[in-house]
Amino acid sequence: MTDAVVTALREIANRDLYQRNAFHITGLSTGVDRRTTRRRQQHVTAVLEAGADLETSGSTDPDELRIAFDRLLGDPRRRLVDEVFGEWGRPNGECGCDVPVHQAHDEAVYAHASAIELLLAPPGQQQYLAMWRRAGERWTTAMEDPQFWQHLRNRVLALDDWQLAASAIDQIRSELSAALTGPLLDLATTSEYPARVAKVLEDWPVGGEATQRWVLDAMRPQYERAEDATVALLRRLQQGHHEVDPVISELDRSVLPVYRRLQVMLPSEQHQRTLTLRDDIALVYHNSAVGIANEGSVHDKRITHLLDQADGYAGTPVMKAKIAENRVTAQYLARNTSRGARAAQQPEADPAGCGCAVLILIAIAVLIYVLVKVLS
Incomplete structure (x- = not known):
């Protein structure tokens, strides 16, 4: 049976990889604890039910927020997957990472999210090829750093949930390249401009022979x-x-x-x-x-x-x-x-x-x- 980590990675491997990220939608940091997450959920629910304006850097859509909070609070394996594609920010000392580790990850996330947006835009801007190349190189650099994987191991320990085993890191490692290629595969089957997708895939460095x-x-x-x-x-x-x-x-x-x-x-x-x-x-x-x-x-x-x-x-x-x-x-x-x-x-x-x-x-x-x- 496919593990929840692998299932979660395959479910999000599409053009909405970053837009539907639970941390992006809720505006919470990837290191947030359950208590803070629950309080934020209660506050958001109360504000929306009262019809007031919600001050947030994330979504204001009630359905999107409900799904995102359920993802963060419901299953730590799915939460960990969202952490991979969320913003890590500056280390707070709990994960033991050096600043460059988080910086390299976040640069990869920003470059990849921007590349997807450029490929969704109408033709006319050719920098999408350079941006996809940059995104692939940044993610490759991040994944080759042992401290990237150590950060995720530390997050497994911090989340401290019986459902989340150390083997989740190996599953993420085996599926991450496919997940990062997922937006291109999604666009290959649905985009109005498949020729642009084909050009990107020609020198996309993440997947290799696969x-x-x-x-x-x-x-x-x-x-x-x-x-x-x-x-x-x-x-x-x-x-x-x-x-x-x-x-x-x-x-x-x-x-x-x-x-x-x-x-x-x-x-x-x-x-x-x-x-x-x-x-x-x-x-x-x-x-x-x-x-x-x-x-x-x-x-x-x-x-x-x-x-x-x-x-x-x-x-x-x-x-x-x-x-x-x-x-x-x-x-x-x-x-x-x-x-x-x-x-x-x-x-x-x-x-x-x-x-x-x-x-x-x-x-x-x-x-x-x-x-x-x-x-x-």
């Missing part, structure tokens, strides 16, 4: 969403050419935005799963064109446009070749056949939606290949 694995894990739901939607669209096309326009609209709405994000974060030139998705998208366009030719008219102008789209998305030579073959045949039929002749020489879409569509007029060897694919 960063690519974290990116793959973060993008897995994106893959699944796009792949499932594409399969569903290919099945819809089997219902007839009347489904083409709604299918293409749905492709534009639900699949292509996800694909573009994946192409930025995990380019098809380097990742087979993205390349396969490219071909699946091309197949939707291609089978749409074939569906119109089969049941509509080979003179329909949409056919050329859809084949152009298919060719633009096709990522493998095999897919591009099949699209080219069907384009040549469609052009031939449009020029040289009557309606009656066309009915006997129509292109055939891939009925399984998992291989390349072919034409009845293409070589018998290709037909056998397609039949094997369909039957398998």
